[in-house]
Amino acid sequence: MAFLGARARCSAAAAAKVAQRRRLAEDARGPPSPPGSQRAALYVHWPYCEKRCSYCNFNKYIPRGVDEAAVRRCLVTEAQTLLRLSGVRRVESVFFGGGTPSLASPHTVAAVLEAVAQATHLPADSEVTLEANPTSAPGSRLAAFRAAGVNRLSIGLQSLDDTELQLLGRTHSASDALQTLAEARRLFPGCVSVDLMLGLPAQQVGPWLGQLRELLRRCDDHVSLYQLSLERGTALFTQVQQGTLPAPDPELAAEMYQEGRAVLREAGFRQYEVSNFARNGALSTHNWTYWQCGQYLGVGPGAHGRFVPQGAGSHTREARIQTLEPDNWMKEVMLFGHGTRKRVPLGELELTGCEEWEKHKSPLQDRSLDFLSVWRKFWPWGCALTWGSLTRGLRCSWEGLAVLDSLLLDLLSQLQDTWRQRTPSPVPGG
Template sequence: MSACEAISIYIHIPFCTTKCTYCAFNTYTNQESLIQPFTEAVARELRIVGSSAPGTPAHTVFFGGGTPSLLTPRQLDAILQAVTDSFVLAAGAEISLEANPNDLDRDYLAALRSLGINRLSIGMQSAVPSELALFARRHDNDAVVRAVSAARAAGFDNINLDLIYGVPHQTLDNWATSLNQMLALQPEHVSLYALGLEDGTPMKRWVERGQLPAPDDDLSADMYELATERLTAAGYEQYEISNWSKPGRACRHNLQYWYNLPYIGVGPGAHGFAGGIRYSTILNPQRYIRALQNDAADCPFPLTPAVAEWTALDQRGEIAETLIMSLRLTRQGVERAAFARRFGVDLLDVHGETIERFARFGLLSVDDERVRLTERGRLLSNVIFRELV
């Protein structure tokens, strides 16, 4: 990896107080006793990666999960200290933390600010009590309102709110209620996710057994359209299939993924891509902690003893991943000049036939500067992505 290529750092916090009924993330409940040894292991993992590529600049840090707001300020500080000791963190770096609204009181928020955390992502999910109950979320809508107000008072001026649509029994009116409540809080950034029925989740079981209706694709499309209209009218710009922001407030960390640029992933079950290597770490927190007690002398960048799987990408693989990720960027798409600089070849020389075919079907738009999904193309993006790999 070039020494001047700024990376992003993702830190996976695999603990939650309760498990939401739709969630298939690598998170664990009733494991609070592991949080302190986990903190020490993450700090060690960061130091191992940093020591194998000294002087690597970093420009974003993202505490994701799981529920990062379960960590105390002292634990977050220990991890951030390992970041700044091991990487050259840019002045003005974006440092985000995902949080459950119930955890965000004034003292905690003030402590986060004093640590340099400057972006909050609050899991709102819905403003409708019956939907929050179906999700088994531990917060209600008042908690979101209180959390956003306390975050503003603590000085946070970059807040993301998440909502979920396409939920069993959700009506268009309910969805409008959640959108209105969310917009009233004036977040700088909004992420909207269609409910996925993930293997092993109660939500999927309930639908399979007929205890809940399956999500209705047509209704979900109407919800997406309604959201697009409301957000545009409220001054948000869509920049990715599921993400909108106020001008200049796109999430820099997530853009790193969508440009397919390098990022380090630490913590159990984290993924990373750096030095041409894509990797993932051990899922189980106890095994992860134990692995990081091992000698790391032979680990080349970006690997550590906690890495469970890794693969070196050749240029063909990196091109395919870059196209799939960047086509998610609704405004920018794949920038042809940047693509040519990075890979030394014109995009149309590699995938011209496929791109021109989808352009003829009205699914891609192509000009001298970029290739983008059209609105119709966004609905059929999986078909396009399959052909590009």
């Protein structure tokens, strides 16, 4: 069944069946798994889009006669395989990303969720997020996704300026975006996230802040601010390289980000990571899992995951990447049950924040570690690193959060050096 142009219909009866199957699957496994058991988030990648936006270099494809039923079967199979391989007993969030997963049929979403619920414990109130573009998510379709089991939406508005949307190659207008947002809030009250981009060519601080304030008058309780990154191979990168577009001004982008953070804080939003802001407790469980270095499984073409493959007898967490190209990925899934293309065992330092780090946290506890050079580098930004005796870790100030990505590169480099100095070389035969 080709998915483009199709409008799968999930009736109330079908929705009830989905919910009933999930409850029966939970009942069959008994009560929720106890604390300390294997937990993970699940990311599902839908690789298809109507068109490629001018800034995007994600793993996505323009469909040519896609057999969605076949893709669905492979997504279900790979989810079942990786859940079995990982030994995960509880999935705490599911995120359908892409690509444009709102182009998939709600039946595909329901099938994946049902497979997860049968393979492991998926609590009825688990966060299930779907990324949606305004042009592929009219109200009736959003309602069908809700019936399929989605309870949170992430809407790619990107801008409330039609000229900027055209520059970005988006297929929707500002009016489309606001209409979709209003419909989403009606169907998913308190559970709608919106994206807004900053740092576009020729973009100015004042008009962009006006967009943000307009969005705050209409949005829900979760906002993501993303700075444009010019990626090689994209149309925008080429236009800037050829001089047909001005290069984005990094100083203006930094000002937008700082001013935007202040506006959001004034509106009651808490910044819980570099790009994401939430109020009224609406932070994303899935995002938080990533930032807390929790396990997550990646299902679908090009998806990433990090988990311990206990089913293979391993005790080391691995970073995994699934095969990128959808047709090749499907062939591998049909042959092997999954399309994992690359497996990389994670080192001790890369496990920072995970349960395994409890065994290896001595470098952080060593007061002789030279954090002073890091402090000096970022002091002009008002960045403060403080040691918390109760949290047993480092805390970054609100000002320093703006440069956290750069800060972590230096800090982790120091930790890497310290760890290597203190880890004895293996002795042959020992």
